[in-house]
Amino acid sequence: MTKVLARFSSYDDVRVRSTVFEIMDLMGGERIGSGMKVLVKPNLLAPAYPENAVLTHPAIVKAAVEYALDRGAKVQVSDSPATGSFERILRTSGIGQALRGLPVTCLPFEKSVRLPASPPFTQLELAQDAIEADVIINLPKMKTHSQMLLTLGVKNLFGCVVGLRKPEWHMKTGVDRHAFARVLVQVYAALKPSFNILDGVLAMEGQGPGRGGTPREVGVILGSTDAVALDVTVCGMVTLAPEKLLTNVAAHELGLMPQDIQVEGTLPELTDYQMPQVGSVVFGPEIFHGIVRRHFVQRPEIEESACKLCGECWKFCPAHALERQKEKIRFDYDRCIRCYCCLEVCPYGAISALEPPAGRALSKTIRAVFRTFAGR
Ligand code: SF4
Numbered sequence: 001m002t003k004v005l006a007r008f009s010s011y012d013d014v015r016v017r018s019t020v021f022e023i024m025d026l027m028g029g030e031r032i033g034s035g036m037k038v039l040v041k042p043n044l045l046a047p048a049y050p051e052n053a054v055l056t057h058p059a060i061v062k063a064a065v066e067y068a069l070d071r072g073a074k075v076q077v078s079d080s081p082a083t084g085s086f087e088r089i090l091r092t093s094g095i096g097q098a099l100r101g102l103p104v105t106c107l108p109f110e111k112s113v114r115l116p117a118s119p120p121f122t123q124l125e126l127a128q129d130a131i132e133a134d135v136i137i138n139l140p141k142m143k144t145h146s147q148m149l150l151t152l153g154v155k156n157l158f159g160c161v162v163g164l165r166k167p168e169w170h171m172k173t174g175v176d177r178h179a180f181a182r183v184l185v186q187v188y189a190a191l192k193p194s195f196n197i198l199d200g201v202l203a204m205e206g207q208g209p210g211r212g213g214t215p216r217e218v219g220v221i222l223g224s225t226d227a228v229a230l231d232v233t234v235c236g237m238v239t240l241a242p243e244k245l246l247t248n249v250a251a252h253e254l255g256l257m258p259q260d261i262q263v264e265g266t267l268p269e270l271t272d273y274q275m276p277q278v279g280s281v282v283f284g285p286e287i288f289h290g291i292v293r294r295h296f297v298q299r300p301e302i303e304e305s306a307c308k309l310c311g312e313c314w315k316f317c318p319a320h321a322l323e324r325q326k327e328k329i330r331f332d333y334d335r336c337i338r339c340y341c342c343l344e345v346c347p348y349g350a351i352s353a354l355e356p357p358a359g360r361a362l363s364k365t366i367r368a369v370f371r372t373f374a375g376r
Protein backbone atom coordinates (compact mmCIF):
# COMPACT_ATOMS: atom_id res chain seq x y z
CA MET A 1 0.00 0.00 0.00
CA THR A 2 1.30 3.48 -0.88
CA LYS A 3 0.20 6.34 1.31
CA VAL A 4 -0.52 9.90 0.26
CA LEU A 5 -0.84 12.35 3.13
CA ALA A 6 -3.17 15.32 2.68
CA ARG A 7 -3.23 18.32 4.99
CA PHE A 8 -4.98 21.66 4.75
CA SER A 9 -2.58 24.56 5.18
CA SER A 10 -1.89 28.21 4.50
CA TYR A 11 1.49 29.85 3.90
CA ASP A 12 1.77 31.01 7.48
CA ASP A 13 5.37 30.07 8.43
CA VAL A 14 4.43 28.35 11.68
CA ARG A 15 1.59 26.38 10.11
CA VAL A 16 3.63 25.31 7.08
CA ARG A 17 6.49 24.24 9.31
CA SER A 18 4.29 22.06 11.49
CA THR A 19 2.51 20.59 8.41
CA VAL A 20 5.73 19.81 6.55
CA PHE A 21 7.39 18.39 9.68
CA GLU A 22 4.37 16.18 10.36
CA ILE A 23 4.28 14.93 6.76
CA MET A 24 8.04 14.29 6.77
CA ASP A 25 7.79 12.36 10.05
CA LEU A 26 4.92 10.26 8.69
CA MET A 27 6.87 9.54 5.48
CA GLY A 28 9.83 8.26 7.50
CA GLY A 29 11.96 11.39 7.63
CA GLU A 30 14.00 9.81 10.45
CA ARG A 31 15.87 8.04 7.63
CA ILE A 32 17.71 11.30 7.07
CA GLY A 33 20.87 10.85 9.07
CA SER A 34 23.56 13.19 10.29
CA GLY A 35 26.01 14.19 7.56
CA MET A 36 23.81 12.92 4.70
CA LYS A 37 23.67 14.97 1.52
CA VAL A 38 20.08 16.12 1.09
CA LEU A 39 18.99 17.77 -2.11
CA VAL A 40 15.85 19.92 -1.87
CA LYS A 41 14.38 20.29 -5.36
CA PRO A 42 11.67 22.97 -5.59
CA ASN A 43 10.13 24.24 -8.81
CA LEU A 44 12.37 27.19 -9.71
CA LEU A 45 11.31 27.53 -13.33
CA ALA A 46 11.88 31.25 -13.84
CA PRO A 47 11.77 34.53 -11.90
CA ALA A 48 8.27 34.89 -10.42
CA TYR A 49 6.63 36.17 -7.25
CA PRO A 50 4.87 33.87 -4.77
CA GLU A 51 1.46 35.31 -5.76
CA ASN A 52 2.02 34.18 -9.38
CA ALA A 53 1.82 30.52 -8.22
CA VAL A 54 4.59 29.55 -10.64
CA LEU A 55 7.21 28.40 -8.12
CA THR A 56 7.20 26.39 -4.91
CA HIS A 57 6.41 28.77 -2.08
CA PRO A 58 9.36 29.93 0.08
CA ALA A 59 7.64 28.83 3.31
CA ILE A 60 7.52 25.23 2.05
CA VAL A 61 11.13 25.29 0.82
CA LYS A 62 12.24 26.70 4.17
CA ALA A 63 10.33 24.09 6.18
CA ALA A 64 11.80 21.21 4.14
CA VAL A 65 15.31 22.65 4.52
CA GLU A 66 14.86 23.12 8.28
CA TYR A 67 13.62 19.56 8.66
CA ALA A 68 16.73 18.16 6.97
CA LEU A 69 19.02 20.51 8.92
CA ASP A 70 17.41 19.41 12.19
CA ARG A 71 18.42 15.86 11.29
CA GLY A 72 22.02 16.99 10.89
CA ALA A 73 22.08 16.76 7.08
CA LYS A 74 24.11 18.83 4.62
CA VAL A 75 21.42 20.55 2.61
CA GLN A 76 21.50 21.91 -0.93
CA VAL A 77 18.64 23.67 -2.74
CA SER A 78 18.95 23.42 -6.52
CA ASP A 79 17.15 23.43 -9.83
CA SER A 80 18.02 24.17 -13.43
CA PRO A 81 15.77 27.09 -14.39
CA ALA A 82 14.43 27.44 -17.90
CA THR A 83 15.11 31.16 -17.90
CA GLY A 84 16.54 33.89 -15.69
CA SER A 85 19.54 33.72 -13.38
CA PHE A 86 19.32 31.51 -10.31
CA GLU A 87 20.11 34.50 -8.07
CA ARG A 88 17.25 36.49 -9.55
CA ILE A 89 14.86 33.58 -9.05
CA LEU A 90 15.91 33.27 -5.40
CA ARG A 91 15.34 37.01 -4.99
CA THR A 92 11.96 37.37 -6.70
CA SER A 93 10.54 34.13 -5.31
CA GLY A 94 11.39 35.14 -1.74
CA ILE A 95 13.28 31.86 -1.27
CA GLY A 96 16.62 33.63 -0.83
CA GLN A 97 15.15 35.76 1.96
CA ALA A 98 13.40 32.78 3.59
CA LEU A 99 16.65 30.79 3.74
CA ARG A 100 18.83 33.67 4.90
CA GLY A 101 20.99 32.70 7.87
CA LEU A 102 20.43 28.94 7.42
CA PRO A 103 23.50 26.78 6.71
CA VAL A 104 22.28 25.69 3.28
CA THR A 105 23.88 25.80 -0.17
CA CYS A 106 21.75 27.28 -2.97
CA LEU A 107 23.03 26.89 -6.49
CA PRO A 108 21.83 25.89 -9.96
CA PHE A 109 22.61 22.45 -11.36
CA GLU A 110 25.56 22.62 -13.69
CA LYS A 111 27.30 19.31 -14.24
CA SER A 112 25.52 16.30 -15.73
CA VAL A 113 26.12 12.58 -15.40
CA ARG A 114 25.14 10.06 -18.09
CA LEU A 115 22.89 7.15 -17.20
CA PRO A 116 21.42 4.37 -19.34
CA ALA A 117 17.76 4.75 -20.30
CA SER A 118 15.05 2.36 -21.50
CA PRO A 119 14.20 2.17 -25.22
CA PRO A 120 13.59 4.07 -27.40
CA PHE A 121 16.16 6.26 -25.66
CA THR A 122 19.68 5.14 -24.95
CA GLN A 123 20.76 7.48 -22.20
CA LEU A 124 19.74 10.29 -19.89
CA GLU A 125 21.96 13.09 -18.67
CA LEU A 126 20.98 14.24 -15.20
CA ALA A 127 22.37 16.71 -12.70
CA GLN A 128 25.34 15.25 -10.87
CA ASP A 129 24.21 16.85 -7.60
CA ALA A 130 20.89 15.01 -7.86
CA ILE A 131 22.51 11.67 -8.66
CA GLU A 132 25.01 11.99 -5.83
CA ALA A 133 22.52 13.12 -3.16
CA ASP A 134 21.74 10.57 -0.44
CA VAL A 135 18.20 11.88 -0.20
CA ILE A 136 16.09 14.00 -2.54
CA ILE A 137 13.16 15.98 -1.19
CA ASN A 138 11.07 16.81 -4.25
CA LEU A 139 8.91 19.93 -3.81
CA PRO A 140 6.61 20.29 -6.84
CA LYS A 141 4.07 23.05 -7.32
CA MET A 142 0.53 22.06 -8.29
CA LYS A 143 0.06 23.61 -11.74
CA THR A 144 -1.62 23.08 -15.04
CA HIS A 145 0.57 22.59 -18.11
CA SER A 146 -0.51 23.39 -21.66
CA GLN A 147 1.45 20.48 -23.12
CA MET A 148 1.14 17.78 -20.41
CA LEU A 149 -2.11 18.91 -18.66
CA LEU A 150 -0.60 19.06 -15.17
CA THR A 151 2.90 19.44 -13.80
CA LEU A 152 3.19 17.68 -10.46
CA GLY A 153 5.59 15.35 -8.66
CA VAL A 154 6.98 13.38 -11.59
CA LYS A 155 7.39 16.31 -13.95
CA ASN A 156 9.11 18.50 -11.35
CA LEU A 157 12.17 16.24 -11.62
CA PHE A 158 12.67 17.32 -15.25
CA GLY A 159 14.41 20.32 -13.67
CA CYS A 160 17.28 17.90 -12.94
CA VAL A 161 17.99 17.84 -16.68
CA VAL A 162 20.58 20.57 -16.93
CA GLY A 163 20.17 23.73 -19.02
CA LEU A 164 19.83 23.30 -22.76
CA ARG A 165 19.49 19.52 -22.47
CA LYS A 166 15.82 20.27 -21.67
CA PRO A 167 14.91 21.76 -25.07
CA GLU A 168 16.92 18.95 -26.68
CA TRP A 169 14.55 16.43 -25.10
CA HIS A 170 11.58 18.44 -26.35
CA MET A 171 13.02 18.26 -29.85
CA LYS A 172 13.82 14.55 -29.62
CA THR A 173 10.26 13.71 -28.62
CA GLY A 174 8.73 16.37 -30.91
CA VAL A 175 4.95 16.38 -31.03
CA ASP A 176 4.74 12.97 -29.33
CA ARG A 177 3.54 13.81 -25.83
CA HIS A 178 3.52 10.17 -24.88
CA ALA A 179 7.22 9.86 -25.70
CA PHE A 180 7.90 12.98 -23.64
CA ALA A 181 5.94 11.48 -20.74
CA ARG A 182 8.19 8.40 -20.93
CA VAL A 183 11.24 10.64 -20.69
CA LEU A 184 9.77 12.33 -17.62
CA VAL A 185 9.03 9.03 -15.94
CA GLN A 186 12.51 7.72 -16.72
CA VAL A 187 14.03 10.83 -15.14
CA TYR A 188 11.85 10.22 -12.10
CA ALA A 189 12.81 6.53 -11.95
CA ALA A 190 16.51 7.35 -12.19
CA LEU A 191 16.31 9.83 -9.30
CA LYS A 192 13.52 8.24 -7.23
CA PRO A 193 13.18 11.00 -4.64
CA SER A 194 12.75 9.73 -1.08
CA PHE A 195 10.12 12.33 -0.24
CA ASN A 196 7.67 14.33 -2.35
CA ILE A 197 5.79 17.29 -0.90
CA LEU A 198 3.40 19.09 -3.21
CA ASP A 199 2.65 22.77 -2.75
CA GLY A 200 -1.07 22.99 -3.49
CA VAL A 201 -1.83 25.92 -1.20
CA LEU A 202 -1.89 28.49 -3.99
CA ALA A 203 -2.07 26.28 -7.07
CA MET A 204 -2.38 27.22 -10.73
CA GLU A 205 -5.23 26.48 -13.13
CA GLY A 206 -5.94 27.46 -16.74
CA GLN A 207 -3.15 27.97 -19.24
CA GLY A 208 -0.18 27.10 -17.03
CA PRO A 209 2.60 26.49 -16.24
CA GLY A 210 4.03 30.01 -16.69
CA ARG A 211 2.66 33.45 -15.99
CA GLY A 212 -0.27 32.84 -18.37
CA GLY A 213 -1.88 30.50 -15.82
CA THR A 214 -4.33 31.59 -13.15
CA PRO A 215 -3.51 31.26 -9.43
CA ARG A 216 -6.15 29.40 -7.46
CA GLU A 217 -6.36 28.86 -3.72
CA VAL A 218 -6.65 25.16 -3.01
CA GLY A 219 -5.14 25.18 0.47
CA VAL A 220 -3.50 21.76 0.59
CA ILE A 221 -0.07 20.26 1.04
CA LEU A 222 0.29 16.62 -0.02
CA GLY A 223 3.12 14.26 0.75
CA SER A 224 4.14 10.82 -0.41
CA THR A 225 7.27 8.74 -0.80
CA ASP A 226 5.95 7.94 -4.29
CA ALA A 227 5.51 10.79 -6.77
CA VAL A 228 3.30 8.71 -9.08
CA ALA A 229 0.88 8.06 -6.20
CA LEU A 230 0.94 11.77 -5.46
CA ASP A 231 0.11 12.63 -9.10
CA VAL A 232 -2.71 10.08 -9.28
CA THR A 233 -4.17 11.60 -6.08
CA VAL A 234 -4.09 15.12 -7.51
CA CYS A 235 -5.89 13.84 -10.62
CA GLY A 236 -8.65 12.55 -8.34
CA MET A 237 -8.77 15.88 -6.52
CA VAL A 238 -9.31 17.84 -9.75
CA THR A 239 -11.69 15.13 -11.07
CA LEU A 240 -9.41 14.19 -13.94
CA ALA A 241 -9.28 10.52 -14.95
CA PRO A 242 -5.73 9.41 -13.99
CA GLU A 243 -5.10 7.95 -17.45
CA LYS A 244 -5.51 11.43 -18.95
CA LEU A 245 -2.20 12.38 -17.37
CA LEU A 246 0.34 10.82 -19.70
CA THR A 247 3.02 10.48 -17.04
CA ASN A 248 0.62 8.16 -15.19
CA VAL A 249 0.22 6.11 -18.37
CA ALA A 250 3.99 5.96 -18.87
CA ALA A 251 4.50 5.04 -15.20
CA HIS A 252 2.03 2.19 -15.65
CA GLU A 253 3.84 0.97 -18.79
CA LEU A 254 7.19 1.12 -17.04
CA GLY A 255 5.90 -0.84 -14.04
CA LEU A 256 5.98 2.15 -11.69
CA MET A 257 2.28 2.53 -10.92
CA PRO A 258 1.61 1.72 -7.26
CA GLN A 259 -1.05 -0.96 -6.82
CA ASP A 260 -2.93 0.39 -3.87
CA ILE A 261 -2.93 4.12 -3.07
CA GLN A 262 -4.40 5.16 0.25
CA VAL A 263 -5.07 8.82 1.02
CA GLU A 264 -4.72 9.75 4.66
CA GLY A 265 -6.46 13.06 5.37
CA THR A 266 -9.15 15.02 3.57
CA LEU A 267 -8.87 16.25 0.00
CA PRO A 268 -10.91 19.09 -1.45
CA GLU A 269 -12.94 18.05 -4.48
CA LEU A 270 -12.28 20.59 -7.22
CA THR A 271 -14.96 19.80 -9.77
CA ASP A 272 -14.53 23.20 -11.46
CA TYR A 273 -10.73 23.18 -11.67
CA GLN A 274 -9.84 24.80 -15.01
CA MET A 275 -7.66 22.49 -17.06
CA PRO A 276 -5.77 23.75 -20.13
CA GLN A 277 -7.10 22.80 -23.52
CA VAL A 278 -4.73 20.16 -24.87
CA GLY A 279 -5.78 18.97 -28.31
CA SER A 280 -4.10 16.69 -30.85
CA VAL A 281 -1.11 18.19 -32.57
CA VAL A 282 -2.05 16.57 -35.88
CA PHE A 283 -4.95 14.49 -37.13
CA GLY A 284 -6.35 13.21 -40.42
CA PRO A 285 -4.45 11.89 -43.46
CA GLU A 286 -0.72 12.71 -43.53
CA ILE A 287 -1.07 14.77 -46.70
CA PHE A 288 -3.12 17.34 -44.73
CA HIS A 289 -0.90 17.45 -41.62
CA GLY A 290 0.76 20.74 -42.62
CA ILE A 291 -2.59 22.50 -43.07
CA VAL A 292 -3.98 20.94 -39.91
CA ARG A 293 -1.00 22.08 -37.82
CA ARG A 294 -1.13 25.57 -39.24
CA HIS A 295 -4.87 26.22 -39.05
CA PHE A 296 -6.70 23.73 -36.86
CA VAL A 297 -4.71 22.72 -33.78
CA GLN A 298 -4.01 24.73 -30.68
CA ARG A 299 -0.87 26.83 -30.91
CA PRO A 300 1.08 29.47 -29.03
CA GLU A 301 -0.04 33.02 -29.74
CA ILE A 302 1.27 36.37 -28.57
CA GLU A 303 -0.66 39.18 -27.01
CA GLU A 304 1.37 41.94 -28.59
CA SER A 305 0.49 44.61 -26.06
CA ALA A 306 1.97 42.46 -23.26
CA CYS A 307 5.16 41.50 -25.12
CA LYS A 308 8.30 43.43 -24.11
CA LEU A 309 10.46 41.79 -26.80
CA CYS A 310 12.75 40.46 -24.10
CA GLY A 311 13.81 37.51 -26.26
CA GLU A 312 13.37 34.71 -23.69
CA CYS A 313 10.92 32.83 -25.91
CA TRP A 314 13.01 32.76 -29.06
CA LYS A 315 16.17 31.97 -27.12
CA PHE A 316 14.57 28.90 -25.52
CA CYS A 317 12.36 27.56 -28.35
CA PRO A 318 13.75 24.08 -29.07
CA ALA A 319 12.37 24.09 -32.63
CA HIS A 320 13.60 27.58 -33.56
CA ALA A 321 10.00 28.29 -34.49
CA LEU A 322 10.01 31.89 -33.24
CA GLU A 323 11.81 34.91 -34.51
CA ARG A 324 11.71 38.62 -34.05
CA GLN A 325 10.67 40.62 -37.08
CA LYS A 326 11.10 44.31 -36.30
CA GLU A 327 8.76 45.04 -33.38
CA LYS A 328 6.84 41.78 -33.62
CA ILE A 329 7.37 38.10 -33.02
CA ARG A 330 6.55 35.64 -35.73
CA PHE A 331 5.78 31.96 -35.21
CA ASP A 332 6.54 29.29 -37.76
CA TYR A 333 3.69 26.89 -36.97
CA ASP A 334 5.06 24.24 -39.34
CA ARG A 335 8.17 23.94 -37.18
CA CYS A 336 6.44 24.46 -33.83
CA ILE A 337 6.19 21.19 -31.87
CA ARG A 338 3.63 22.61 -29.37
CA CYS A 339 5.90 22.04 -26.37
CA TYR A 340 4.77 25.41 -24.92
CA CYS A 341 8.21 26.16 -23.49
CA CYS A 342 7.75 29.71 -24.84
CA LEU A 343 4.64 30.08 -22.70
CA GLU A 344 6.53 28.70 -19.73
CA VAL A 345 9.49 31.05 -20.01
CA CYS A 346 7.71 34.29 -20.95
CA PRO A 347 8.16 36.51 -17.90
CA TYR A 348 5.19 38.71 -18.87
CA GLY A 349 2.52 36.07 -19.56
CA ALA A 350 2.31 37.37 -23.12
CA ILE A 351 1.97 33.95 -24.77
CA SER A 352 -1.12 31.75 -24.56
CA ALA A 353 -2.03 28.40 -26.05
CA LEU A 354 -5.06 29.08 -28.24
CA GLU A 355 -7.06 27.25 -30.84
CA PRO A 356 -6.95 29.16 -34.14
CA PRO A 357 -10.32 30.41 -35.54
CA ALA A 358 -10.62 27.53 -38.04
CA GLY A 359 -9.95 25.01 -35.24
CA ARG A 360 -12.54 26.67 -32.99
CA ALA A 361 -15.15 26.53 -35.76
CA LEU A 362 -14.36 22.86 -36.41
CA SER A 363 -14.60 21.96 -32.70
CA LYS A 364 -17.91 23.80 -32.48
CA THR A 365 -19.29 21.91 -35.47
CA ILE A 366 -18.11 18.55 -34.09
CA ARG A 367 -19.72 19.32 -30.73
CA ALA A 368 -22.99 20.35 -32.43
CA VAL A 369 -23.03 17.14 -34.51
CA PHE A 370 -22.27 15.07 -31.40
CA ARG A 371 -25.09 16.76 -29.48
CA THR A 372 -27.51 16.11 -32.35
CA PHE A 373 -26.68 12.40 -32.41
CA ALA A 374 -26.52 12.09 -28.63
CA GLY A 375 -30.00 13.68 -28.43
CA ARG A 376 -31.53 11.06 -30.65
S1 SF4 B 1 6.55 36.93 -25.82
FE1 SF4 B 1 7.30 37.08 -23.73
S2 SF4 B 1 9.27 36.01 -23.77
FE2 SF4 B 1 8.75 36.45 -25.88
S3 SF4 B 1 9.77 38.36 -26.32
FE3 SF4 B 1 7.67 38.85 -25.70
S4 SF4 B 1 7.81 39.25 -23.50
FE4 SF4 B 1 9.69 38.18 -24.09
Ligand code: SF4
Pocket: 300, 316, 317, 318, 319, 320, 321, 322, 331, 335, 336, 337, 338, 339, 340, 341, 342, 343
Ligand atom coordinates in the same frame (compact mmCIF):
# COMPACT_ATOMS: atom_id res chain seq x y z
S1 SF4 C 1 7.09 28.18 -30.58
FE1 SF4 C 1 6.73 27.70 -28.43
S2 SF4 C 1 5.42 25.88 -28.49
FE2 SF4 C 1 6.35 26.08 -30.51
S3 SF4 C 1 8.18 24.82 -30.43
FE3 SF4 C 1 8.79 26.91 -29.90
S4 SF4 C 1 8.70 26.96 -27.67
FE4 SF4 C 1 7.56 25.13 -28.33
